[in-house]
Amino acid sequence: MVNEIKTTRVVRIGNRVIGGGNPVLIQSMTNTKTEDVKATVAQIKELERVGCDIIRCAVPNMEAALAFKEIKEAINIPLVADIHFDYRLAIAAMENGADKIRINPGNIGSEEKLRALIDVAKEYQVPIRVGVNSGSLEKEVLEKYGKVTSEALVESALNNAKLIEDMDYHNLVISIKSSNVMECIKAHELIATKTDIPLHVGITESGSLISGNIKSGVGLGIILYQGIGDTIRVSLTGNPVEEIKSAKMILKALGLRKGGAEIVSCPTCGRTDIDLIGLEEKVNKLLEEYMELDIKVAVMGCVVNGPGEAREADLGICGGKNAGLIIKKGEIVKRLPESELLMGLKEELDILKAKEGK
Known part of the structure; x- marks a missing residue:
């Protein structure tokens, strides 16, 4: 467990602000x-x-x-450019409206190229996200630790951030990602005690909708619960819309965000006399039309525990x-045939x- 978490510095990304609580x-x-x-615009919309706040x-x-x-x-949300290798692409993206750029300073090339990039970032006041993951560690760092470790990820990130800060630019965000959940958790616990640079948190290459959500829920949940993290991404192989839905659920479950409908539903059992699985899927789809409401909806399969378990929900x-x-x-409030339950809800x-006027 982290002994001391530093308050991160405030960084403005377009029309949004992160860090500093x-x-x-x-x-x-x-x-x-x-x-x-x-x-691209259609997908961002x-x-x-x-509920996406920042798009890359x-x-x-x-x-x-x-x-x-x-x-x-x-679009209406901040736009981030994901850059690898060619500093000229970063410069062009900033000149054409990028609100933030994501780079790994180590693969930009020479110090001269990095300085040219930073000069433009200073001119446009564009924050730089220093992105390090388990597949991009420098050769010397890997040789020092012998393999990818939490300590190696942190050292690489802080070294790369220092390259930029030594050029008198401090408008930074750091991300240190690994597909290994426990390694990622440990790395964030470590770096949170060493810097006040805001942290973008995620479990990289976490997998499909099921495995990715499980790994991200566990990893992000533990990290965020400790007060670590200023922005998050749930990385899933699939439609990025699912990433937003999952991230909202994680934040809502931790009490870090209000808004959005939450479903609580019981598992099926031999007492269930309705198509509970099908009904839950339909309710989930229906609630996409009411994302602005901060409500809890219960979907229960039988009359034994249903009314009692639904008592804590706004609707059930x-x-x-x-x-x-x-x-x-x-x-x-209503007794309805099974075929009319969804419409009644x-x-x-x-x-x-x-x-609520929404």
């Missing part, structure tokens, strides 16, 4: 070709809709860097034999939405 923000990354402006786009070529100007004009469905109950703040959600 500000709320933890959710990031994701587009998987479109960045130079395809129409497709969808990510905005579900790959910049593998100059066409992608130049596309930033048009993309930036069409409790199944029976070919029928069920709509429960509101612990009180039964929607009616109650609409009432809440209208009441």
Whole structure:
């Protein structure tokens, strides 16, 4: 457990602020070709809709860097350029509206190239995220530790950040990511005691929707619970919209973010007389239309424990034999056939939405 966590410095990224005790923000990354402006903007808009706070786009070529100007004009959240190797792409991205750039200073090349990049960052006041992961450690660091370790990740990140700070630029964010959950946790616990630079937290290459969510939930949960982390990404192999949904659930479960509907549902058992699995899936889909509401919705399969377990929820469905109950703040408000339960829930959600003016 960390003995002392330093308060991180405040960094402005476009129209958002991180560090210094500000709320933890959710990031994701587009998987479109960045130079395809129409497709990239469409994906960012969808990510905005579900709650993405900051979006990163790959910049593998100059066409992608130049596309930033048009993309930036069409979206509402900060736009980050993901740069590897070519410092000229970072410069072009900043000149075309990038709100932050992500680099590994070690693969930019010479000190002269890094300084040229930093000079432009200073001019536009664009923060730099120093990104280090288990697959990008410098040869000398690997030789020192013999393999990838938490200590190696931290040393690499701090060394690379120092390269930039020695050039009198302190507008920085650090990320140290590993696909090894425990290694990642230990690295964050260590670096949190050594720097006040804001930290972007994630379990890299965490996997598919199931394995990635489990690894990210465990890793991010432990890290964030200790007060470490200023922005997060749940890295999943799939639609980036799922990354945002998962990140919101993690933050909500830890009490770090309000808003968004939360489902609590019981496991199936022999007492279940309705299609509980199908109903839960439909409720989950329905709640995407009410993401602005800060509510808990219970989906329960039988009348034995259902009404009691749904009492703590704002709304609940409790199944029976070919029928069920709509429960509101612990009180039964409707008895409906199974086929009408979803519509009954929607009616109650609409009432809440209208009441809150949303």
